Amino acid sequence: MRLIESASSYDDIYGRFRWFVPEYYNIATDVCDRHAAGADGTALIADGPGGVQRFSFGQIQRLANRMAHVFLAAGAQRGDRVMILLGQDPLAAVAHVACWKAGLVSLPTSVLFGVDAVAYRLTDSGAIIALTDLENLPKLADARTQAGLPRTIFLVDGAVPGATSIEAAMARASEHFVTVTTRADEPAFLNYTSGTTGWPKGALHAHRTMLGHMPGAEFGFDFFPQPGDCMWSPADWSWLAGLMDVLMPAWFHGVPVVASRQKKFDPEEAFALMGRHGVRTALLTPTALKLMRQVPNGVARSGTKLRCVLSGGESVGAELLDWASRELRTQVNEAYGQTECNLVLGNCASVMPVKPGSLGRAVPGHVAAIVDDDGTPLPAGAVGNIALRRPDPVMLLEYWRKPDATRDKFAGDWLITGDLGHMDEDGYVWFQGRADDVITSSGYRIGPAEIEDAMTRHPAVVIAAAIGVPDPVRTETIKAFVVLKADTRASPGLADEIRAFVGERLARHECPRDIEFVDELPMTTNGKVIRRALREREAARRT
Numbered sequence: 146m147r148l149i150e151s152a153s154s155y156d157d158i159y160g161r162f163r164w165f166v167p168e169y170y171n172i173a174t175d176v177c178d179r180h181a182a183g184a185d186g187t188a189l190i191a192d193g194p195g196g197v198q199r200f201s202f203g204q205i206q207r208l209a210n211r212m213a214h215v216f217l218a219a220g221a222q223r224g225d226r227v228m229i230l231l232g233q234d235p236l237a238a239v240a241h242v243a244c245w246k247a248g249l250v251s252l253p254t255s256v257l258f259g260v261d262a263v264a265y266r267l268t269d270s271g272a273i274i275a276l277t278d279l280e281n282l283p284k285l286a287d288a289r290t291q292a293g294l295p296r297t298i299f300l301v302d303g304a305v306p307g308a309t310s311i312e313a314a315m316a317r318a319s320e321h322f323v324t325v326t327t328r329a330d331e332p333a334f335l336n337y338t339s340g341t342t343g344w345p346k347g348a349l350h351a352h353r354t355m356l357g358h359m360p361g362a363e364f365g366f367d368f369f370p371q372p373g374d375c376m377w378s379p380a381d382w383s384w385l386a387g388l389m390d391v392l393m394p395a396w397f398h399g400v401p402v403v404a405s406r407q408k409k410f411d412p413e414e415a416f417a418l419m420g421r422h423g424v425r426t427a428l429l430t431p432t433a434l435k436l437m438r439q440v441p442n443g444v445a446r447s448g449t450k451l452r453c454v455l456s457g458g459e460s461v462g463a464e465l466l467d468w469a470s471r472e473l474r475t476q477v478n479e480a481y482g483q484t485e486c487n488l489v490l491g492n493c494a495s496v497m498p499v500k501p502g503s504l505g506r507a508v509p510g511h512v513a514a515i516v517d518d519d520g521t522p523l524p525a526g527a528v529g530n531i532a533l534r535r536p537d538p539v540m541l542l543e544y545w546r547k548p549d550a551t552r553d554k555f556a557g558d559w560l561i562t563g564d565l566g567h568m569d570e571d572g573y574v575w576f577q578g579r580a581d582d583v584i585t586s587s588g589y590r591i592g593p594a595e596i597e598d599a600m601t602r603h604p605a606v607v608i609a610a611a612i613g614v615p616d617p618v619r620t621e622t623i624k625a626f627v628v629l630k631a632d633t634r635a636s637p638g639l640a641d642e643i644r645a646f647v648g649e650r651l652a653r654h655e656c657p658r659d660i661e662f663v664d665e666l667p668m669t670t671n672g673k674v675i676r677r678a679l680r681e682r683e684a685a686r687r688t
Contacts, residue, residue, distance in 0.1 A: 162509035176396035210322035211315035212243035223248035257652030264288035347545030357539025361488025362394035377403035378428035420447030430588030458588035463501035520556030584613035625657035635662035
């Protein structure tokens with residue numbers, strides 16, 4: 146049963162919506178346990194190099210039960226964090242369910258991260274267990290040397306000294322486990338933000354956030370679910386979009402999800418995968434759609450039959466909307482959210498006019514406004530902070546161990562997103578710019594602090610600054626401005642060396658595409674780099 150009711154207009158849907166968040170709630174019950182009995186339909190279709198594996202909800206439940214026993218036997222106690230350093234691996238999905246069943250907090254972590262990024266998350270979160278694979282074990286081992294954590298490492302594809310086979314451990318565990326009773330406000334998972342100022346902050350989310358996400362998923366996927374729906378996205382489950390916009394909303398409604406382990410987005414393979422498995426609903430960033438647009442006759446050759454596409458992370462635009470309608474033969478509904486408060490604005494073309502370039506209207510159940518820095522709502526047309534009103538079940542509980550940052554995220558009862566925009570007379574929100582320095586590239590929101598920190602670790606670098614510069618395909622690419630030590634000479638070879646140095650420590654998508662060596666950086670009187678001045682300088686060069 147959907148949380149939002151079908152109706153002929155947005156106003157009817159929004160006006161009728163009411164939240165029901167019980168005192169006690171556990172995500173695992175809704176996304177797994179209640180589907181494991183009876184018909185026991187398909188939960189996961191894993192399409193990989195070794196062929197296709199299908200998992201029923203019953204199988205997912207039994208695997209999760211065994212894994213929950215393993216985590217507890219390894220010494221995990223209620224509230225402890227478990228790092229999941231995997232891509233779209235079936236056992237990554239199982240691990241989240243296992244954590245929630247046992248009252249543990251899952252910590253999704255991207256395999257794109259390098260040693261420093263993983264070590265930071267281990268140290269900050271205090272994760273005592275990590276689940277990964279042989280490919281990512283070396284960086285986890287190096288990160289463990291820095292962080293002193295985790296105490297226990299499990300591998301999904303083998304065993305080596307210092308790391309145990311999770312499958313071998315699960316084979317010895319019982320397949321029966323009673324999901325613990327958790328309060329709706331009890332922590333369930335910890336997602337790290339983009340780190341716009343300083344290092345990333347951990348957004349701690351409660352079990353209730355599952356309910357908070359559902360109106361946005363149901364609305365954005367055009368009254369999801371519909372008969373025959375099957376879900377897929379290239380977005381890894383280590384990102385909130387992959388985990389809570391795709392995988393778990395689908396499982397909430399007992400809808401199968403396709404998993405694929407692509408190291409790089411391949412538009413040809415995207416069409417083939419969706420056609421092969423009858424994918425009907427997909428989350429695809431505008432960058433992915435732009436790349437798919439270059440594939441000739443992609444729909445006809447693959448047999449893709451999409452019902453609806455959800456998109457976000459950057460503007461979709463009228464041109465892409467027209468192409469999707471004409472070539473994909475479906476609607477693209479743009480949505481908006483952030484790690485702290487996700488899927489809160491959006492479109493549903495079947496019940497509301499789409500205004501290309503806008504973020505849509507408040508999703509049923511959420512209250513949005515444009516407010517000033519004190520939290521006072523502004524009139525239509527005025528530019529201010531895009532904000533959401535609390536209480537709201539999708540909002541973070543807190544920034545992990547950062548009470549001051551949690552307090553500063555709010556102005557009165559308004560959560561300040563950090564993005565600037567205006568609202569028109571019809572209630573549509575239009576993005577104007579960032580109040581911070583986040584770089585949006587290929588659907589990723591990238592904070593400059595980690596990039597700059599990695600660059601300054603290079604022995605030739607004194608200081609560095611990273612900004613986003615416009616790109617027709619990726620929305621933005623990363624450009625870095627670097628001040629070198631006095632005895633160092635700038636050269637293309639040195640730029641390549643620094644780029645590789647960053648790539649070893651952070652994610653591939655965080656590597657600067659362009660590096661410019663400069664004598665100095667614009668700074669405030671207290672020594673803070675003025676990235677805005679760098680963006681303005683770069684824009685002037687391009688005009």
